[in-house]
Amino acid sequence: MNKFLTTTAMIALALAGAGVSAHAADVKEVQMLHWWTSGGEAAALNVLKQDLSKEGFAWKDVPVAGGGGDAAMTALKAMVAAGTYPTASQMLGYTVLDYAQAGVMGDLTETAKKEGWDKSVPAALQKFSVYDGKWVAAPVNVHSVNWLWINKAVMDKIGGTQPKTFDELIALLDKAKAAGVIPLALGGQNWQEATMFDSIVLSTGGPEFYKKAFNDLDEESLKSDTMKKSFDNLATIIKYVDPNFSGRDWNLATAMVIKGDALVQVMGDWAKGEFVAAKKTPDTDFLCYRFPGTDGSVVYNSDMFGMFNVPDDRKAAQVALATATLSKSFQSAFNVVKGSVPARTDVPDTDFDACGKKGIADLKAANEGGTLFGSLAQGYGAPPAIANAYKDVVSKFVHGQIKTSDEAVKQLVQAIDDAR
Amino acid sequence: MSTVATTDPVLTPRQSTGISLRGRLQDALPKIVLAPSFVITIIFVYGFIVWTAYLSFTNSKTFPSYALTGPRAYQRLWRWTFESDPPSSWYTSITNMAIFGFLYIGICLALGLFLAILLDQKIRGESVLRPIFLYPMALSFIVTGVAWKWFLDPGLGLEQTLHHFGWTSFHFDWIKNKDFVIYTVVIAGVWQASGFVMAMFLAGLRGIDGEIMKAAQIDGASSFQLYRRIVIPLLRPIFLSAFIVLAHMAIKSYDLVVALTSGGPGGSAWLPSNFMYEYTFKRNEMAVGSASAIIMLMTISAIIVPYLYSELKEKAR
Numbered sequence: 082m083n084k085f086l087t088t089t090a091m092i093a094l095a096l097a098g099a100g101v102s103a104h105a106a107d108v109k110e111v112q113m114l115h116w117w118t119s120g121g122e123a124a125a126l127n128v129l130k131q132d133l134s135k136e137g138f139a140w141k142d143v144p145v146a147g148g149g150g151d152a153a154m155t156a157l158k159a160m161v162a163a164g165t166y167p168t169a170s171q172m173l174g175y176t177v178l179d180y181a182q183a184g185v186m187g188d189l190t191e192t193a194k195k196e197g198w199d200k201s202v203p204a205a206l207q208k209f210s211v212y213d214g215k216w217v218a219a220p221v222n223v224h225s226v227n228w229l230w231i232n233k234a235v236m237d238k239i240g241g242t243q244p245k246t247f248d249e250l251i252a253l254l255d256k257a258k259a260a261g262v263i264p265l266a267l268g269g270q271n272w273q274e275a276t277m278f279d280s281i282v283l284s285t286g287g288p289e290f291y292k293k294a295f296n297d298l299d300e301e302s303l304k305s306d307t308m309k310k311s312f313d314n315l316a317t318i319i320k321y322v323d324p325n326f327s328g329r330d331w332n333l334a335t336a337m338v339i340k341g342d343a344l345v346q347v348m349g350d351w352a353k354g355e356f357v358a359a360k361k362t363p364d365t366d367f368l369c370y371r372f373p374g375t376d377g378s379v380v381y382n383s384d385m386f387g388m389f390n391v392p393d394d395r396k397a398a399q400v401a402l403a404t405a406t407l408s409k410s411f412q413s414a415f416n417v418v419k420g421s422v423p424a425r426t427d428v429p430d431t432d433f434d435a436c437g438k439k440g441i442a443d444l445k446a447a448n449e450g451g452t453l454f455g456s457l458a459q460g461y462g463a464p465p466a467i468a469n470a471y472k473d474v475v476s477k478f479v480h481g482q483i484k485t486s487d488e489a490v491k492q493l494v495q496a497i498d499d500a501r
Numbered sequence: 502m503s504t505v506a507t508t509d510p511v512l513t514p515r516q517s518t519g520i521s522l523r524g525r526l527q528d529a530l531p532k533i534v535l536a537p538s539f540v541i542t543i544i545f546v547y548g549f550i551v552w553t554a555y556l557s558f559t560n561s562k563t564f565p566s567y568a569l570t571g572p573r574a575y576q577r578l579w580r581w582t583f584e585s586d587p588p589s590s591w592y593t594s595i596t597n598m599a600i601f602g603f604l605y606i607g608i609c610l611a612l613g614l615f616l617a618i619l620l621d622q623k624i625r626g627e628s629v630l631r632p633i634f635l636y637p638m639a640l641s642f643i644v645t646g647v648a649w650k651w652f653l654d655p656g657l658g659l660e661q662t663l664h665h666f667g668w669t670s671f672h673f674d675w676i677k678n679k680d681f682v683i684y685t686v687v688i689a690g691v692w693q694a695s696g697f698v699m700a701m702f703l704a705g706l707r708g709i710d711g712e713i714m715k716a717a718q719i720d721g722a723s724s725f726q727l728y729r730r731i732v733i734p735l736l737r738p739i740f741l742s743a744f745i746v747l748a749h750m751a752i753k754s755y756d757l758v759v760a761l762t763s764g765g766p767g768g769s770a771w772l773p774s775n776f777m778y779e780y781t782f783k784r785n786e787m788a789v790g791s792a793s794a795i796i797m798l799m800t801i802s803a804i805i806v807p808y809l810y811s812e813l814k815e816k817a818r
Binding site for chain 2: 151154155158162179180183269270271324325326327328464465466469470473476477479480481482483484488492499500
């Protein structure tokens, strides 16, 4: 009889629909839109699922195919336009601000105050997670982009040492070439090429220049000789890529370094996730150095969970999600797997490997020293229209549609101007 | 008996109104059934065309905005078309469309007709061969794209295989080459669609009256003349249908480019559909995306409408 009553009640609730059941009990479910589908990422996300299930919240993935996040963002746009917001969505930089401006984001300020996010999250990240004085997103991690990932066995074979300057890097690549190894593993997709160029610009022009050109979009800097020099350096380094690179995915390029087919990849620290997934250890199997000439600076991007303005009965679940996301235990457990570093600077680095420890220390130093810069290639330097215009120019330069650095600089200024 | 007789006059008038109601219903039924789909088409096709046209005159970015700001999006596209050195993505897209559309439609028609004529020679095993040629059409563009991507990849597919067999001088890297990548899209597209065109032509060939052919043969026509002067002119309506099917497939082929080349080196394989999607949904430049969509629509109309008009007028005569 009891069972019968429950069933009837459930059916009645289902029939009554959202309008009525909204006033019933809280919805114990977190709807989450994300594109973390690769092995390491899914494992990392499981940590969060388990944390939430301990508190009694079910996890519901909003299904999105495609790894790069573009499909997910399109799906999100459709959902938001239709007014059915998920509890939260994985989002990057300026996208959060876009949605906040459209007035669809929730307000987590209360939770943020209680948990002391203002003090623990770096100011550079708060620029994207706080809109109009309100917390609208929970940062999950900080990736930094200016890394070299090197296969140690190959490095030993060719007798290389850590390159300290751009010229030393080129010399190292020459050594690898002479030894018959592919010197540089690169995936020929525009974001990968632009990600590498971020590091080159920082290395060529220094931190001040990077900030002026790629965060403030200062036109003088964009068309300066330093920018031309950066493009020349890009042209130099691109000669060390195997001819078959066009269209290659980033993780395949990483795999080339893991297998020892290639010496080095310039990539964000998500590449470390691949090394870890392949059971490799830093310093014995692979090496992580800052891109030569960028020591002391961190070009970052950060995954954030944007929190939408959900109906009241879903708020509790949202707050639980946000709290769990920024808890020290999750930040540590998640980022150990993902390869990135915690989004708060007060998480102990005990569980991290050598590269992770270095990353945490670097982030802290850069945060205090004011050398933490948003990556233009990763959507943290400027809004998407500009970031994409930038990626276009770099990619056309890499693939030879734009032939000289003079022309590249002219195009870059024009493209950014167009997209403003 | 008498009861039957008394009920009869009562039944008859009812029956007659029933018939007239049914008759009227039968007349109206097609309209009733068509009405919802008509309304849906009006809204979701033509309504949205108007909406897109409107958006192209606003400064919509991530989300639609409704304040008109003039033809700025079109001015940008104009500049990208005519002042593009090095080529802009838009310029690349439209030139690619011209190359792809011309070759894809042309080769599919030629190859389809050729295969159909060969299959029409009453050869053995036709029923086996026909589906073999036709089946690529059953694959989605995504599957075609991925399969050909692996096949054409110099590090994985054809080139590598031939190197293993000892032909080490063989070199074929079009798919990685910015100048040739669009031709690999043509290859994959032709591979998929020519069998379908063949089936259309074959059906047309089978519909031609054998008596005409016999009469021509008696008059001493060679088989080349036979096809050139009689068969191919008779197939004209099939050419029209095939052209229209192929033209719209060419214009909408977005997935093939993505699956095969993921846009190509530096975006060199883009078609206008890729441009439209990129700008509308990934770059948050909805106005520019809408303007490009409208330009695509107008280009298609400029080609298809006169063609349809001339063909249909001919038929009406």
